[in-house]
Amino acid sequence: MTDPLAPEAEVVRICRDLIRIDSSNYGDGSGPGERACAEYVMGELAEVGLDPLYVESAPGRANVFVRIEGLDRSRPGLAIHGHLDVVPANAADWQVDPFSAQERDGCIWGRGAIDMKDMDAMLLANLRHLARSGIKPPRDLVFAFFADEEAGGVMGSHWVVDHHPEVFEGVSDAISEVGGFSVTVPARGTGAPTRAYLLQTAEKGMVWLRLTAHGRAGHGSVPSDENAIVRLAAAIGRMEAHVWPREYIGSVRRLLDGLSVITGTPYDDGSPEQVLSHLGGARGFVLGTLQDTATVTMLEAGYKHNVIPQSASAALDCRFLPGHEDDLMTTIGELAGEHVSIEVLHRDIALDAPFSGSLVDSMKRALHAEDPGVSVLPYCLSAGTDNKALSLLGITGYGFVPLCLPAELDFAPMFHGIDERVPVKSLQFGTRVLQRLLFDC
Secondary structure (H helix, E strand, O other), rough: OOOOHHHHHHHHHHHHHHHHOOOOOOOOOOOOHHHHHHHHHHHHHHHHHOOOOOEEEEOOEEEEEEOOOOOOOOEEEEEEEEOOOOOOOHHHOOOOOOOOEEOOOOOOEOOOOOOOOOHHHHHHHHHHHHHHHHOOOOOOOOEEEEOOOOHHOHHHHHHHHOOOOHHHHEEEEEEEOOOEEEEEEEOOOOOOOOEEEEEEEEEEEEEEEEEEOOOOOOOOOOOOOOHHHHHOOOOHHHHHHOOOOOOOOOOHHHHHHHHHHHOOOOOOOEEEEHHHHHHHHHHHHHHOOOOOEEEEEEEEOOOOOOOOOOOEEEEEEEEOOOOOOHHHHHHHHHHOOOOEEEEEEEEEEEEOOOOHHOOOHHHHHHHHHHHOEEEEEEEEOOOOOOHHHHHHOOOOEEEEEOOOOOOOOOOOOOOOOOOOEHHHHHHHHHHHHHHHOOOOO
């Protein structure tokens, strides 16, 4: 019988409580902020005798930290972090209220169920267990709950690194989203299903741009060859037609090679699609790491039906592989053309960590203890995490939210998607894996 105070016994309650708190981040400061979530975290920690640090970068933009002293304080510490904000959800699109945290079909449904209040709940459950047990981990552990990850961490991790770097004093490594989840693939020879876990060792850099096309204002009835909207559309067309060259960085290569060995599916650099098809929904994550990308996400132009506007703008979300930032910006400038200006709204670095070392070995051991015989493969995340900010302090970050997932669950597309949900058994599995890791790190 499970101890009612064991981490896996508490994690479902904590996850549902967190999802019920709307901490939507609209990216413009208009959301509810993270304060209510942070206060909940503070309450859960205070209940077990911990005294966390609470800091706000602005009213309501809350971050929470607590350090657990380890047995060997001469060793560098480990940061385990999550973010408290979520992307918005349109309730009309969902089968359930996205902030109801309904338990249905063996899953907890709601915004943040996988991005990333599931991990927040796992961290809280294990942190409460550490406090109750009084057992010291091998080295110092710094637990962090950040604001604003979904808008680049400007009011969260980056602000903390700039204003409170002492929180992470002596820390050398970090664990956060998005890796650690399982994919079910056919085994070589038999075709029988087998699991592999994707450990995130790299992530692309990002630069968010505003493209503004300039033209001449005029009456809608008069033909014009200086229409800003047409110029913007032409620039977007050139970007959409551009073929970004592929480059397989180390983590991507090792993932493809590993999948090829496990499944017996050959591939070559020109056509990795067959081996990637075994990944199901996670295929999109990997496809985004084969080259740089530039995606139009918003458009703004005009103010009246019969007026040609003087300008038109588009938002461009660009993601680049390690070492590719300058080449990407040069290419975007060439594709934009002479009538389109480019403004950088936010930029952040790419990361690439080794798939080796004591921490990686500990993560593998923790997974194998709960799911014997599985494969663990590295991969590169096409998006970004708060590990980018911590890297500025010399901290090496990995994505490790360990979830043993049902083969039929289309997991990856639920990130920022509708009907987001996490299986209860997966949540409990991840809590056990993290508990093992914290005592073997």
